Amino acid sequence: MKNIIIPVLLFLAFTSFAQTKDTDLVKYVNPLIGTHKMGHTYPGATVPFGMVQLSPETDTLLYEHNGKYNGPVYKYCAGYQYDDPTIVGFSHTHFSGTGHSDLGDFLIMPTTGKLQLNSGTEDHPEKGYRSAFSHENEVAEPNYYRVKLDDHNIIAELTTSSRVGFHQYTFPQSEQAHIILDLTSGIYNYADKNVWTFVRVENDTLITGYRQTSGWARTRTVYFAMSFSKPFVQYGSQDNSKPQVYRGFWGKFDQRKNFPEVAGRQLKFYFDFKTSENEKIKIKFALSPVSTEGALQNMLSEIPHWDFEEVKTNGQQLWNKELGKVVVNTLTPGDKVNFYTAMYHAFLGPTLYMDVNGEYRGLDQNNHKANGFTNYTTFSLWDTYRALHPLFNILQPKRNQDMIQSMIAHYDQSVHHMLPVWSHYANENWCMIGYHSVSVIADAIIKGNANFDVNKALDACVATANQKYYGAIDEYIQLGYVPDEKSGSSVSMTLEYAYDDWCIAQAAKKLNRMDVYDTFMKRSQNWKNVFDANTGYTRPRDGKGVFRKEFDVLSTHGQGFIEGNAWNYSLYVPHDAESMIKMMGGTKRFVTHLDSLFTMYLPDKFFAETEDITREGIIGNYVHGNEPAHHVAYLYNWTNEPWKTQERVRMILKKQYQPTPDGLGGNDDCGQMSAWYIFTSLGFYPVAPGSNEYALGSPAIQKATIALENGKTLIIDTKNQSDKNVYVQKVEVNGQPLKRLHLTHEEIMNGGTVTFYMGSRPKK
Structure with missing residues (x-):
């Protein structure tokens, strides 16, 4: 009898281990x-x-x-x-x-x-x-x-x-x-993208x-x-540049055979x-x-x-190492594919940008050597400051430090000393708005992930926020807002500058630089200068302070916003949600506004003009494919109906992410869409990077084990989890009830267990 039982027990133990220790992710x-x-x-x-x-x-x-x-x-x-x-x-x-x-x-x-x-x-x-x-x-x-x-x-x-x-x-x-x-x-x-090419055999x-x-x-x-x-x-070559004399006659292309060195624009x-x-x-x-x-x-x-x-x-072993930082059990196989594909997409960039000896091309077009850090490029910061870099502060803290040092190197090489806006391959593209490097830097400083010269980094943030040649910052500083005549995205710019200024203030307070803190906390309130109390929305105003008269809160065309309209972009005050709710008429009116965002129907004329009108990434007037909306579903946590956050985020997960080629509801934007998925699936989200708080949502996983670089382990566990049980009944941290609607960065990085108890009805 023992000869039968022991092998069976060993088999069961082995299969249980194999299921819980799946390393081939x-x-x-x-x-x-x-x-x-x-x-x-x-x-x-x-x-x-x-x-x-x-x-x-x-x-x-x-x-x-x-x-x-x-x-x-x-x-x-x-x-x-x-x-x-x-x-x-x-x-x-x-x-x-x-x-x-x-x-x-x-x-x-x-x-x-x-x-x-x-x-x-x-x-x-x-x-x-x-x-x-x-x-x-x-x-x-x-x-x-x-x-x-x-x-x-x-x-x-x-x-x-x-x-x-x-x-x-x-x-x-x-x-x-x-x-x-x-x-x-x-x-x-x-046709004129190529400046020059050279090939040597x-x-x-x-x-x-x-x-x-x-x-x-x-x-x-x-x-x-x-x-x-x-x-x-x-071997041979062909130069598709303009017609040229070749061997005594005019030819459309310059063709050569077995010629060892060739240079031209179109090789x-x-x-x-x-x-x-x-x-x-x-x-x-x-x-x-x-x-x-x-x-x-x-x-x-x-x-x-x-x-x-x-x-x-x-290479696949490297991927298993990175993917293995979060081991999840999910409700469905498709959810598991979505989760690990999101992890994969989140860890594609920013990308390495230096040789094995540490040399790289700098913004000044000179060659530099990265001393003490790994140099990275491809900083899509208007997208990635929101969730990707906060995710890195948990799962990739060392890399995030190196990315910040890469940003500071960019600052040093900039002729006007400015941090990157949207940069790649030793170039600044000046794409989108804001100066969101400061959000990434402040978030790392606030969360204690700052193995770099923090005071130099803060100085770089301040200098960037005062660069008057960029994005109407001069007018923003003088007037407290970007005037309508200076930019077609004047309201969006004002709102995003105000948030970035708040980030600078938080880092300054952490470093006891109170003069900087006072200046930028005052500037962080500039969002109020574009808020029109008569309509309850943010709105463009000119240099004389007059709000634009012809104004459509639903239109995305020339209304002072970028990738959004007044109805959804007015919710972009992540650093001061309480004041925003008060200015929009109080909690009851705000909840009605937020509800309508997800339920209204927009005619095609209100969509941005692209080659094809599309509703991908859009739920009502909530545009998940455009990043300014990514924190919005969590704003119910600042009202007396936080259960609606839980309902909304689970709905967004199902509608906007599928394990199919067309399964992303918009551009992944260098991992930002994927980072939103990871955070939201785990049950919390960084509404305002630069704070140490993560707003609670509704986890979509059964269990997640997160291996932190500090050697500690965080377990996210759920009880009574199901596709219908999307409402959180209570949360415990290490067995103790959590009596607030957020987790702190310290609670996450200290490891332990966060347990969500789920149910099919809201806990009102």
């Missing part, structure tokens, strides 16, 4: 989520926060070189749309989830048959090097992408290290096998060069080193091979912001071998 990530419609994510291979994002392009061009319009650039911010039938090639740099486009550097495409150096069209891929493909023959995993290129009968596989893209192409038997390197291709590609397996572009980033240079696993038979290279059936040709493609020598050193340091599976496995 990569399998729950679906990188195809958000690749359809407006999610603007990419499905390709990358490691956490990696410098290389190696991903397929289904289209990239806004204009062909003949000036013919080739579709809306907004559609291809990440280069890939799930419903497209063809693949143009595989490039090495991508944004994740942005509403603007750039990058798409160094497109590689393997082909067979007659050499063609134009990309062809979606309708006629046979007229170029692009290929049809099927999702049935497509696999997307963290740090691995695989697809069959039907027109060329080639299996393409992609993986990466931090700075190196690794391609593996399985060819058929062919006397005409080619690998094309297209330096003209790029996302947001006007070092030998029959090594290519080096660089690409200079002037797109969204006006001055961007990326260097590369490209290594083949097999020598090519011959395309090809490399010819002879392949046997199922022969694999591999390519290592390393990037550098500094030099071809740096790219080559990155390659030799990170991938000194040709073992594709080893690189794939190493």
